[in-house]
Amino acid sequence: MAGEAERGVSVAWVGVRALVCVALSAALVVTVFAPSVSAAPGSSNSKAWTRDYQASHEYAGVHVSTSVPVRMSDGVVLRADVYRPADRHNRPTTDKTPVIVNMTPYNKLISMIATTATNIPRLSKPVIDFLASINLSGTPISGTEKLLKMLRGGMVSALSMDPKLVRSGYTQVVVDVRGTGTSQGKWQVFGPRERKDTLEVLEWARTRSYSNGHLGMSGVSYSAVNQLQAAADGAKGLDAIFPVAPMTDIVSDVVAPGSGFGAGFLGLWLFAVNGSKMIPDLPRLLRGRFDPRWLRDRVTDPAVFAREYLQAIAAPTMRALSPEARQLVTYRSKYRESLTTDMPKVDVPTFSIGGWQDLFTNAEADMLNQLSSLTPDKKKLVMGTGQHLTNGWDMGGRGQPPTIGVLQKAWFDRWIKNEDNGIDEFPAMTSHLLGGGWRQSSEFPLPTSQYRRLYLTGKTSHTSPTSVRDGSLSASPPVNREQWTVRPGITTLCSGDTNRDLIGFVGFLDVCSKDNRIAERGALTFTSPRVSTSTRISGPVNVHLRTRVDARDGFYVAVASDVAPSGRSEVISTGSMSLSIRGQLDRSRSKYATGGDLVDPYYAFDGASRQPVKPGSSHTVDIGLLPTDALLKPGHRLRVSIYAFNAPRAISFGVISRDTGLRPEHVVIDPAHPSWVTVSSKEAIA
Numbered sequence: 236m237a238g239e240a241e242r243g244v245s246v247a248w249v250g251v252r253a254l255v256c257v258a259l260s261a262a263l264v265v266t267v268f269a270p271s272v273s274a275a276p277g278s279s280n281s282k283a284w285t286r287d288y289q290a291s292h293e294y295a296g297v298h299v300s301t302s303v304p305v306r307m308s309d310g311v312v313l314r315a316d317v318y319r320p321a322d323r324h325n326r327p328t329t330d331k332t333p334v335i336v337n338m339t340p341y342n343k344l345i346s347m348i349a350t351t352a353t354n355i356p357r358l359s360k361p362v363i364d365f366l367a368s369i370n371l372s373g374t375p376i377s378g379t380e381k382l383l384k385m386l387r388g389g390m391v392s393a394l395s396m397d398p399k400l401v402r403s404g405y406t407q408v409v410v411d412v413r414g415t416g417t418s419q420g421k422w423q424v425f426g427p428r429e430r431k432d433t434l435e436v437l438e439w440a441r442t443r444s445y446s447n448g449h450l451g452m453s454g455v456s457y458s459a460v461n462q463l464q465a466a467a468d469g470a471k472g473l474d475a476i477f478p479v480a481p482m483t484d485i486v487s488d489v490v491a492p493g494s495g496f497g498a499g500f501l502g503l504w505l506f507a508v509n510g511s512k513m514i515p516d517l518p519r520l521l522r523g524r525f526d527p528r529w530l531r532d533r534v535t536d537p538a539v540f541a542r543e544y545l546q547a548i549a550a551p552t553m554r555a556l557s558p559e560a561r562q563l564v565t566y567r568s569k570y571r572e573s574l575t576t577d578m579p580k581v582d583v584p585t586f587s588i589g590g591w592q593d594l595f596t597n598a599e600a601d602m603l604n605q606l607s608s609l610t611p612d613k614k615k616l617v618m619g620t621g622q623h624l625t626n627g628w629d630m631g632g633r634g635q636p637p638t639i640g641v642l643q644k645a646w647f648d649r650w651i652k653n654e655d656n657g658i659d660e661f662p663a664m665t666s667h668l669l670g671g672g673w674r675q676s677s678e679f680p681l682p683t684s685q686y687r688r689l690y691l692t693g694k695t696s697h698t699s700p701t702s703v704r705d706g707s708l709s710a711s712p713p714v715n716r717e718q719w720t721v722r723p724g725i726t727t728l729c730s731g732d733t734n735r736d737l738i739g740f741v742g743f744l745d746v747c748s749k750d751n752r753i754a755e756r757g758a759l760t761f762t763s764p765r766v767s768t769s770t771r772i773s774g775p776v777n778v779h780l781r782t783r784v785d786a787r788d789g790f791y792v793a794v795a796s797d798v799a800p801s802g803r804s805e806v807i808s809t810g811s812m813s814l815s816i817r818g819q820l821d822r823s824r825s826k827y828a829t830g831g832d833l834v835d836p837y838y839a840f841d842g843a844s845r846q847p848v849k850p851g852s853s854h855t856v857d858i859g860l861l862p863t864d865a866l867l868k869p870g871h872r873l874r875v876s877i878y879a880f881n882a883p884r885a886i887s888f889g890v891i892s893r894d895t896g897l898r899p900e901h902v903v904i905d906p907a908h909p910s911w912v913t914v915s916s917k918e919a920i921a
Contacts, residue, residue, distance in 0.1 A: 279657075281641075284642070288637075293402065299347075301519070320401055382743065390639055400640070412457075419526065424540060449472060450474060508539075548888075584614070584649075586616075618864065624738040625739040679862075687915075702760040728882060772914050777834050778860065784900050787847040789848070793809070811858060814854055819840060836859040873920055
């Protein structure tokens with residue numbers, strides 16, 4: 236193995252040494268947290284899966300070989316930690332086992348620390364259970380509960396190595412992606428070479444002496460995306476995957492959602508990956524070894540994509556962009572193709588976890604439909620109400636689905652070990668409704684729902700006195716023509732969208748994360764009458780908006796929220812669109828209601844094909860919002876808010892900002908060209 240033998244010790248000892256080393260190297264560390272059970276809704280097997288997960292396992296210990304070299308075909312060496320089943324003295328078994336691979340950009344040392352901290356005997360579980368028991372309902376910081384309960388939900392078991400999984404007869408391999416963590420090379424951010432690396436690592440793992448030839452993949456976020464990519468790319472021996480918080484079209488899902496630049500999350504994310512790759516390979520240093528090529532690669536490319544990030548905000552023309560940035564905003568470019576997963580090619584059993592308030596809701600909610608080559612027994616989706624950091628917070632409790640770790644093991648046991656445990660009969664869709672409880676179904680959106688228009692009118696709703704203008708949502712088109720004006724602003728810094736974009740870090744601020752009224756001070760609001768019965772909104776949301784701008788472009792943001800009788804406005808969906816992109820609608824990838832209304836638009840987003848408008852002209856644009864599954868309780872209302880900016884989640888690109896001039900923008904309420912929001916519900920809303 237690249238001339239270096241594996242060195243194995245107990246995972247606990249390595250973890251303790253790692254913790255000590257990190258404490259001594261604190262100036263170098265950028266820490267990235269990613270993050271008794273009753274039967275899950277509709278599943279009689281959930282208790283059995285949980286008992287099996289918690290029970291004493293076949294193997295007593297876990298043996299770890301740290302920083303094992305994995306040489307790629309171009310000579311670059313990636314580093315892997317290999318966790319194998321062991322006896323009580325941590326001697327690795329001679330049995331051949333399936334291998335579960337996790338390709339991470341967040342430094343495998345952090346994964347090891349997370350595993351160690353959450354698996355300290357007689358300490359971790361009581362602490363995790365205590366945190367999960369804290370009830371902050373009714374307090375101004377009730378959103379903190381998501382952070383406290385996240386560990387109980389088991390996301391760490393997918394983020395890193397899961398000792399219970401290893402002791403039950405799996406080998407886990409955690410590998411630093413090229414150019415990140417302790418691996419050599421330049422970080423490619425899902426580029427073609429990186430996708431090839433994933434296939435080569437899987438083949439390496441499949442052919443190890445301890446492997447029985449069967450593979451699985453696990454991981455969160457980035458490590459969920461490369462699972463789907465590997466499955467679509469035909470990885471040999473890959474029997475099952477378990478992606479937590481995946482995306483499938485990286486430009487549409489996070490770089491440029493709704494043609495707006497995802498500045499908030501991308502800045503945080505690039506800082507985290509570029510920072511954590513500067514942590515040296517501490518386990519190897521303790522053995523007296525150092526990789527000079529690793530250091531050279533870090534010095535050569537210390538801040539990958541930092542230049543492109545700044546250009547996205549400030550570059551006034553396409554010509555001012557670097558070649559890499561230009562490929563990002565060029566439809567069908569080689570790099571853009573690499574950032575998109577060809578989902579119909581995925582024929583590997585897939586169990587996905589997502590969230591209605593997650594960054595990647597757009598891809599997660601459509602996972603069952605995108606996995607079109609898989610039969611229902613081989614594709615499952617659980618959608619909670621967490622953000623990216625807190626996915627799984629609402630799992631593992633009474634009346635909730637089992638934890639992520641429980642479901643992951645049961646899925647691998649079924650499709651890798653061929654155990655008939657019943658998880659293939661688990662309902663395809665398990666959803667925690669925003670504002671409601673858990674529901675299960677065979678598909679999403681619900682086939683019993685129908686798409687309905689609610690028109691934006693100038694009639695005062697008397698529910699939003701602090702917004703720029705207070706209008707209504709009505710079942711009938713407006714009668715009078717009006718023009719309302721909204722200006723770009725920063726009130727959205729205190730919003731549910733900001734909490735979504737910052738992966739849940741500001742969830743403890745209920746005044747922002749659970750109430751959008753401060754943000755709505757910079758918006759035009761349109762609010763429905765109260766609903767008289769519980770009303771479930773299930774599926775994509777689209778705002779068909781008549782606009783007028785005083786510049787060559789306009790950037791519009793639409794946010795849907797659930798308004799309580801108290802006035803609290805809680806975000807359930809969000810979207811944005813630039814007028815100059817309006818002509819790039821891909822009808823083959825967009826979705827339409829039975830009556831022909833566009834309900835889920837897909838835009839190519841090609842920077843070179845933008846169509847600026849004539850100042851003073853009026854245009855209609857369809858703003859696709861993220862799919863949602865929300866319950867409006869009796870007495871609640873639906874609200875649509877229109878902004879001209881949505882910092883930090885989606886701001887206009889520099890090229891678009893030059894053409895908008897950040898000038899005030901207008902919504903035209905016109906009986907001849909009405910605006911409306913299309914939502915899917917079984918019950919009428921207005």
